[in-house]
Amino acid sequence: MSNKGLFITLEGVDGCGKSTQGSLLANALEATGREVVRLRDPGSARLSEKIRLILLDPANEDMCYECELLLYEAARAQMVRELIEPTLARGVTVVCDRFYDSTYAYQAAGRGLDARMIDEANKLGSCGVVPDATLVFDLAAEEALARATHEGADRLEGEGMRFQRRVREGYMQLAKAEPERVRVVDAVGTVEVVHARVVEALRDVVTL
Numbered sequence: 001m002s003n004k005g006l007f008i009t010l011e012g013v014d015g016c017g018k019s020t021q022g023s024l025l026a027n028a029l030e031a032t033g034r035e036v037v038r039l040r041d042p043g044s045a046r047l048s049e050k051i052r053l054i055l056l057d058p059a060n061e062d063m064c065y066e067c068e069l070l071l072y073e074a075a076r077a078q079m080v081r082e083l084i085e086p087t088l089a090r091g092v093t094v095v096c097d098r099f100y101d102s103t104y105a106y107q108a109a110g111r112g113l114d115a116r117m118i119d120e121a122n123k124l125g126s127c128g129v130v131p132d133a134t135l136v137f138d139l140a141a142e143e144a145l146a147r148a149t150h151e152g153a154d155r156l157e158g159e160g161m162r163f164q165r166r167v168r169e170g171y172m173q174l175a176k177a178e179p180e181r182v183r184v185v186d187a188v189g190t191v192e193v194v195h196a197r198v199v200e201a202l203r204d205v206v207t208l
């Protein structure tokens, strides 16, 4: 697969800056003359967006953890087959907001589902496609939630905060297990400062 496009995924808790930095990264990649396709997981493909609505609908709060896991994997598989594989095969760069590392961080580290089972489910849902580089935007749970909700960090506490901390820790476990692929980016600082860290973190895969 010598003409294979570059596949970069963006990870981290809600509010850490994935969307902000994803746009800047896509712009920087395009400035080098590359064609870039931006995707989001769950979503992007028609069916995957339908599944996303089910996953994000507050009316579905009775959803069990196993159902949630399988819906994420189902949405991902459709996006991989329909969009990621064909796009990479054309030699086009893909920047994807979340991918299977989110499932590890949230469903295994966060919810406490068996990590080996999640790994197997992730292999199925990703159809074996592995990112060339994954950026984890690391931010204290309090700060990320404050950014995401525009509320004071001191108002955010309790189980929600403990869950976010476990998710953050899950991402750190992934970075430790796969240091070549999973790169931790300090998300503290201005948008420009964090972007400069992104450029640096990707230096071995692309010159920006």
Ligand SMILES: Nc1ncnc2c1ncn2[C@@H]1O[C@H](COP(=O)(O)OP(=O)(O)O)[C@@H](O)[C@H]1O
Residues within 6 Å of the ligand: 012, 013, 014, 015, 016, 017, 018, 019, 020, 021, 147, 148, 187, 188, 189, 190, 191, 192, 194
């Ligand atoms: N470096 C930063 N410093 C302060 N606020 C930021 C920074 N990066 C993003 N934000 C803001 O924080 C909020 C969450 O950022 P966003 O990129 O949407 O995160 P995510 O996509 O990871 O949820 C947005 O309101 C965004 O404008």
Ligand SMILES: [Mg+2]
Residues within 6 Å of the ligand: 018, 019, 020, 097
């Ligand atoms: Mg976002």
